[in-house]
Amino acid sequence: MYSAKGSLPVLRSRSPSISRRQSRWSVLVLIVFAFLLVLNYFPFRFIPLPYPSIPTQRGSCPATPPRPSLTVPARQGLDWRNIKTRYPVEKYAKLPGKRRGSKERLPRIQYDFEGNGTEALYRSTMRSRRQAAVRAVFKRSWRSYKSQAWKSDELRPISGGNKTSFGGWGATLVDSLDTLWLLDMKEEFEEAVEAVLEIDFNPTGTINVFETTIRYLGGLLAAYDVMDCKDTRLLDKAAQLGNMLYASFDTPNRMPITRWDPLRASQGEEQLAASSAIIAELASFSLEFTRLSQLTGDMRYYDAVVRVADVLSEQQNRTRIPGLWPVGIDVRQLDLTQGTRFSLGAMADSAYEYLGKTYQLLHASGSPLVEQYQKMYDGAMSAASQHLLFRPRLPDNTDVLISTGVNAESLDKVVQDYSTQHLTCFVGGMFLLGGRLFSNSSHLEIGRKVTDGCVWAYQHAPQGIMPETLTMNPFDEAGREQQYPGFAHVSDARYLLRPEAIESVFYAYRITGDPQYQDIAWEMFESIETLTRTEYANAAIRNVMKENRTEVEKMDEMESFWLAETLKYFWLIFAEPGVMSLDDWVFSTEAHAFRLVV
Numbered sequence: 134m135y136s137a138k139g140s141l142p143v144l145r146s147r148s149p150s151i152s153r154r155q156s157r158w159s160v161l162v163l164i165v166f167a168f169l170l171v172l173n174y175f176p177f178r179f180i181p182l183p184y185p186s187i188p189t190q191r192g193s194c195p196a197t198p199p200r201p202s203l204t205v206p207a208r209q210g211l212d213w214r215n216i217k218t219r220y221p222v223e224k225y226a227k228l229p230g231k232r233r234g235s236k237e238r239l240p241r242i243q244y245d246f247e248g249n250g251t252e253a254l255y256r257s258t259m260r261s262r263r264q265a266a267v268r269a270v271f272k273r274s275w276r277s278y279k280s281q282a283w284k285s286d287e288l289r290p291i292s293g294g295n296k297t298s299f300g301g302w303g304a305t306l307v308d309s310l311d312t313l314w315l316l317d318m319k320e321e322f323e324e325a326v327e328a329v330l331e332i333d334f335n336p337t338g339t340i341n342v343f344e345t346t347i348r349y350l351g352g353l354l355a356a357y358d359v360m361d362c363k364d365t366r367l368l369d370k371a372a373q374l375g376n377m378l379y380a381s382f383d384t385p386n387r388m389p390i391t392r393w394d395p396l397r398a399s400q401g402e403e404q405l406a407a408s409s410a411i412i413a414e415l416a417s418f419s420l421e422f423t424r425l426s427q428l429t430g431d432m433r434y435y436d437a438v439v440r441v442a443d444v445l446s447e448q449q450n451r452t453r454i455p456g457l458w459p460v461g462i463d464v465r466q467l468d469l470t471q472g473t474r475f476s477l478g479a480m481a482d483s484a485y486e487y488l489g490k491t492y493q494l495l496h497a498s499g500s501p502l503v504e505q506y507q508k509m510y511d512g513a514m515s516a517a518s519q520h521l522l523f524r525p526r527l528p529d530n531t532d533v534l535i536s537t538g539v540n541a542e543s544l545d546k547v548v549q550d551y552s553t554q555h556l557t558c559f560v561g562g563m564f565l566l567g568g569r570l571f572s573n574s575s576h577l578e579i580g581r582k583v584t585d586g587c588v589w590a591y592q593h594a595p596q597g598i599m600p601e602t603l604t605m606n607p608f609d610e611a612g613r614e615q616q617y618p619g620f621a622h623v624s625d626a627r628y629l630l631r632p633e634a635i636e637s638v639f640y641a642y643r644i645t646g647d648p649q650y651q652d653i654a655w656e657m658f659e660s661i662e663t664l665t666r667t668e669y670a671n672a673a674i675r676n677v678m679k680e681n682r683t684e685v686e687k688m689d690e691m692e693s694f695w696l697a698e699t700l701k702y703f704w705l706i707f708a709e710p711g712v713m714s715l716d717d718w719v720f721s722t723e724a725h726a727f728r729l730v731v
């Protein structure tokens with residue numbers, strides 16, 4: 134008020150000279166204002182330095198990759214950017230900026246919950262109660278991790294000790310970040326972030342690049358994404374780790390070494406990709422690396438994705454089952470066509486899972502690679518639905534599908550072994566998501582039936598939990614022996630706190646809107662929590678097929694995905710459907726949530 138009063142006489146003046154001066158003045162103000170406005174919208178284009186480091190605060194996640202790219206500030210100790218590249222890339226593939234005026238949108242993924250009226254009061258009350266119960270279990274496990282095994286890879290849930298499993302950098306700590314945020318444990322989240330910032334991703338012995346990518350890199354990126362890209366120290370950390378992982382691609386054919394010794398690499402040793410590798414480890418980094426390029430503008434990561442995608446796509450139709458890649462591959466000679474074992478399970482799973490999901494993440498950026506991913510998805514899912522699924526014979530004749538493995542010398546000699554793994558339970562969710570993404574109703578149907586297959590196994594196993602590996606009898610072969618009704622043979626009766634079944638049940642709920650899936654989830658949760666609970670947290674089970682509960686044995690193990698995935702999906706299925714909507718987020722194979730920029 135005070136200054137406004139002072140300026141009033143000037144504004145009212147009709148003197149021509151003042152008015153001219155005034156208009157010149159206001160033009161100047163306008164120019165400065167416009168300049169500031171532009172600067173505000175495009176902060177990076179106006180910074181004269183060629184490589185600005187990552188700023189400490191940013192309002193929200195960028196819609197297009199920052200240009201010029203952000204880089205990790207120089208630091209003491211090992212800096213991967215200073216390690217000489219033996220096989221430099223001449224020209225990096227680039228994520229294109231958003232296509233101007235492009236109104237193309239992905240089809241709607243989630244069921245139209247709002248269109249079905251409001252939720253009945255009793256359902257919403259029950260939902261909140263169930264959600265609170267899941268949160269309490271998470272909180273308990275987290276507290277024990279913090280008091281007993283802080284910053285180590287895993288808590289030992291029976292003895293209260295710790296375990297080093299993935300580099301010793303704190304796998305559970307990093308893997309849990311976005312769940313902490315979602316469950317509104319903000320204090321714990323802040324504390325965890327401070328601890329994460331102290332991690333030194335220094336090379337130790339041989340690491341599994343795949344596990345390091347999905348648990349650590351994915352964990353860091355998702356934490357940054359869920360907090361709307363506010364704490365850029367997390368992006369900085371992700372880029373530091375990304376720089377290290379990227380060095381595993383420095384081979385003559387630019388394919389990654391998936392079991393990799395970063396220490397030797399940092400000493401400049403010659404390195405070659407493995408001649409005996411597995412498809413999941415070659416092809417499951419596209420979401421994490423693409424997101425890292427989208428957030429930093431550094432295209433090296435995306436370039437690595439493109440190189441592998443080109444190989445996958447080029448060889449996809451030349452394998453023994455065209456459309457599918459075998460589990461075992463030769464990355465050194467770059468031959469993915471020879472293997473005879475095919476499956477959607479262990480060692481293959483996320484290679485297939487990431488086809489549709491990478492399509493989804495790339496779609497918004499208008500990348501030309503999008504069609505390549507769609508083609509790969511179509512080819513793979515068409516072959517998978519023909520060869521890798523079967524209807525089992527169940528005591529109650531329920532019509533479900535089970536995902537299995539095959540051996541194939543050629544297309545006319547495909548032999549299914551009717552085995553299945555808890556790991557393959559993600560397949561239901563994959564077909565459901567793909568069915569929506571590519572508007573294929575038969576995939577929706579398949580997705581539901583595969584999900585229901587795992588649900589059946591949970592509901593009919595003696596303790597309400599599906600075992601790790603089993604075989605089922607095919608529908609058209611009656612009279613075969615069974616170890617337990619519906620379970621022909623259980624070769625591995627452990628339950629390792631795995632998420633894949635609840636993951637697909639979550640997709641089924643969000644995509645079909647069928648509230649039955651919430652009840653199914655609750656039953657699963659109660660069985661798991663009751664059977665796995667220990668003094669400190671929750672433990673893996675050695676023999677879930679025991680009918681006598683007192684004979685069920687626990688193991689002193691709790692992998693980081695218990696907090697990162699299993700409890701996250703249990704919590705999300707009881708959340709309002711708008712929370713982490715599948716139309717706004719894509720979940721990695723470690724359940725890390727990446728923002729879809731649309």
Ligand SMILES: *[C@@H]1O[C@H](CO)[C@@H](O)[C@H](O)[C@H]1NC(C)=O
Pocket residue numbers: 281282283284285294295296
């Ligand atoms: C992990 O366990 C070892 C003993 O097995 C102990 O020396 C170490 O302090 C523990 N680390 C943490 C972080 O608790």
Ligand SMILES: *[C@@H]1O[C@H](CO)[C@@H](O)[C@H](O)[C@H]1NC(C)=O
Pocket residue numbers: 446447449450508512
């Ligand atoms: C592979 O074969 C399918 C079916 O014949 C075809 O639609 C697809 O385009 C082929 N993919 C490539 C990469 O050639």
Ligand SMILES: *[C@@H]1O[C@H](CO)[C@@H](O)[C@H](O)[C@H]1NC(C)=O
Pocket residue numbers: 511514515516518572573574575576
């Ligand atoms: C759905 O996918 C199957 C292959 O998995 C294909 O045969 C069918 O034509 C597709 N349907 C639609 C509507 O695209």
Ligand SMILES: *[C@@H]1O[C@H](CO)[C@@H](O)[C@H](O)[C@H]1NC(C)=O
Pocket residue numbers: 249250645646647648
């Ligand atoms: C929609 O609402 C009706 C009752 O209003 C309910 O019976 C039905 O199950 C709901 N459908 C879904 C898919 O939620």
Ligand SMILES: *[C@@H]1O[C@H](CO)[C@@H](O)[C@H](O)[C@H]1NC(C)=O
Pocket residue numbers: 681682683684
């Ligand atoms: C369950 O197993 C325990 C220990 O082996 C045994 O004492 C008990 O009698 C068994 N209960 C039943 C119902 O078989």
